[in-house]
Amino acid sequence: MVRTGWFKPVHVKSIGSQRARTLAAARKHIVRSIAATEQVIRGLLRPLGLKVGIVSRTLFATRVRELVGDDALLEAIMNPLLAGREALMREYARLHRLVLKAVRSDPACRLLMTMPGIGPVSALTFRSTVADPRRFLHSQSVGAYLGLTPRRYQSGEVDRVGRITKVGDGETRTALFEAANVVLRPSTRWSPMKAWAVRVAHRQGSKRAKVALARKMAVVLHRMWVDGTEFRWTAVA
Numbered sequence: 001m002v003r004t005g006w007f008k009p010v011h012v013k014s015i016g017s018q019r020a021r022t023l024a025a026a027r028k029h030i031v032r033s034i035a036a037t038e039q040v041i042r043g044l045l046r047p048l049g050l051k052v053g054i055v056s057r058t059l060f061a062t063r064v065r066e067l068v069g070d071d072a073l074l075e076a077i078m079n080p081l082l083a084g085r086e087a088l089m090r091e092y093a094r095l096h097r098l099v100l101k102a103v104r105s106d107p108a109c110r111l112l113m114t115m116p117g118i119g120p121v122s123a124l125t126f127r128s129t130v131a132d133p134r135r136f137l138h139s140q141s142v143g144a145y146l147g148l149t150p151r152r153y154q155s156g157e158v159d160r161v162g163r164i165t166k167v168g169d170g171e172t173r174t175a176l177f178e179a180a181n182v183v184l185r186p187s188t189r190w191s192p193m194k195a196w197a198v199r200v201a202h203r204q205g206s207k208r209a210k211v212a213l214a215r216k217m218a219v220v221l222h223r224m225w226v227d228g229t230e231f232r233w234t235a236v237a
Contacts, residue, residue: 117179
């Protein structure tokens, strides 16, 4: 097989990229565990007519204790759940500090964060997924690698364009979609990239615009990384 060339080379990520990926995945797991615990608490209280409502994460435990009041049985039930949630919150804070520390010491992550919508978690996730930007000959290939390009079915006279392929890393795709959502907020600073996404939203709707913007952001992030240039807020000749 080696002599005839019947194989394709596979990129092996470095140990550093794998560790960064492990850190981001562990933090994401803790976040999901906190959300799941809060949903369980809400679900247990709702049949009793006790609704937690919209409340910040820091005031969630206080709100639950206010609803329970002097009910000894409910207090005995909720206390272990709230204690488990508080333990998860402490571990989340610890992992988030590790993420911030890793991003501060990584020039590539700091460069990627000059783009609007890209925070420490998104930058670390994208960096650990791509690992080596030189393995992509063209920046447009990153969109296909992350599953952000549309499916295409062609047969005879049929040429049908479908939804995005969703191949590749789902966490990076989700991070880019969330970043695109931030860019399209009215409070986000205006840029040519945002103007392009707003035009797409007017033509095809906000959902498709966010997906298209996520793909464009992946392409631009790769080009920024390769060239070593920060995000350009104004049009450049």
